[in-house]
Amino acid sequence: MRRVALLHAYSPFNAGDGLLVEQAVDLIHEALGAGLHIDIFASRPDGFAAAGGPDVEAVGTRPGLGGYSRAYLRRLARLDEYDLVVGVGGGYLRFGTPVEAIKAWLVHMPQLARAARAGNAVYLPQSCGPLGPVSGPVVRRLFARAGTVMLRDDRSVADCSGADAVRTPDCGLLGLHRAELPFDEDAPVIVGTRALRGGAERDVEEVARRLAPVDGLVQSRVGANNDEEPTRRLGAQRLYSQADLGSLDRARVVISVRLHGALMALAAGHYPIHLSYERKGFGAFSDLGLEDHVHNVYSMPIARVVAQAEVLAHDPAARARFDARVASALPWLAQRRSEVVAALSAAGRSRA
Numbered sequence: 001m002r003r004v005a006l007l008h009a010y011s012p013f014n015a016g017d018g019l020l021v022e023q024a025v026d027l028i029h030e031a032l033g034a035g036l037h038i039d040i041f042a043s044r045p046d047g048f049a050a051a052g053g054p055d056v057e058a059v060g061t062r063p064g065l066g067g068y069s070r071a072y073l074r075r076l077a078r079l080d081e082y083d084l085v086v087g088v089g090g091g092y093l094r095f096g097t098p099v100e101a102i103k104a105w106l107v108h109m110p111q112l113a114r115a116a117r118a119g120n121a122v123y124l125p126q127s128c129g130p131l132g133p134v135s136g137p138v139v140r141r142l143f144a145r146a147g148t149v150m151l152r153d154d155r156s157v158a159d160c161s162g163a164d165a166v167r168t169p170d171c172g173l174l175g176l177h178r179a180e181l182p183f184d185e186d187a188p189v190i191v192g193t194r195a196l197r198g199g200a201e202r203d204v205e206e207v208a209r210r211l212a213p214v215d216g217l218v219q220s221r222v223g224a225n226n227d228e229e230p231t232r233r234l235g236a237q238r239l240y241s242q243a244d245l246g247s248l249d250r251a252r253v254v255i256s257v258r259l260h261g262a263l264m265a266l267a268a269g270h271y272p273i274h275l276s277y278e279r280k281g282f283g284a285f286s287d288l289g290l291e292d293h294v295h296n297v298y299s300m301p302i303a304r305v306v307a308q309a310e311v312l313a314h315d316p317a318a319r320a321r322f323d324a325r326v327a328s329a330l331p332w333l334a335q336r337r338s339e340v341v342a343a344l345s346a347a348g349r350s351r352a
Helices: 015-032 048-052 070-077 098-118 135-146 154-159 200-211 228-232 242-247 259-267 279-287 302-314 316-349
Strands: 002-009 036-042 056-060 084-087 090-093 121-128 147-151 190-192 215-218 239-241 253-256 271-276 294-296
Touching: 002 015, 002 098, 015 036, 015 084, 015 121, 015 259, 015 316, 036 070, 056 070, 070 098, 084 098, 084 316, 090 098, 098 121, 098 135, 121 135, 121 154, 121 279, 121 316, 135 147, 147 316, 154 279, 190 200, 200 302, 215 228, 228 239, 239 242, 242 259, 253 259, 253 302, 259 271, 259 279, 271 279, 271 302, 279 294, 302 316
Parallel strands: 002 036, 002 084, 036 056, 084 121, 090 121, 121 147, 190 215, 190 253, 215 239, 253 271, 271 294
Antiparallel strands: none
């Protein structure tokens, strides 16, 4: 049985991160076929193995009071014995704040360093940065040695210049299939948020107040990434999970601070507006042809966001234009998925 290492995962209880792992596993199987054993290297491994089936094993990568686990160190030291090494899509190589930098150096940099030595690594589309004066040269050097590195936004490509990275859409967009639903003109707008710095949380609350009544969307319930309390402060009548949103039989307008909350809403047939707190959101909505439906959550034009939501909620012609723009992006996204699968297949064959 061929063995694959899937690095840099977070937790299946954050729906966005869980989606990225699911997409990575699908891409790996499409590239290499069945008969694989996949080791998922995850900060919070609980739940990944159960969701992935009998040929998936998850190992924790976060150091505890006693340091790293022996199981993790053993697998990491033997990373070059895997038939394929894959970095999951995401935004884990961030060094903008001291806390981000510490997490990146302790949890993710050891994995990147070993992947760079393995010789058969493929890093799925991610955002990388901001990079500091110490981390920047190290990350660029390791990327240059790692093999195939894909980045999902133009700022990351610029930050990683010299690493020969490929600009590629977010994994949540690769091979996107969008459900077709009738629109529910009587239902309120759904708003999903998370903890934010500065006064941005109050701005999201103001958007919800102007659109009231609203329902809420909770993507993550993991540790400091638990969205439930910030979403309750919006005054939401009802809280939906991502699974709840995917099971609705009528489309809604969804305003989401989390990117993959917006992308999963889009796939389920809804009409998302994204209030982005990172560079990744602008790359994804640009790839969809929806540049005007993404706003910087830290400097957003509140009145414009509210007006945009009201137009989508009440104007069938506006929804038709939205649908047409997404439909025109789908063939290109499917082609990019084929290119990603080809890169995984080539890297997997290099050890055959």
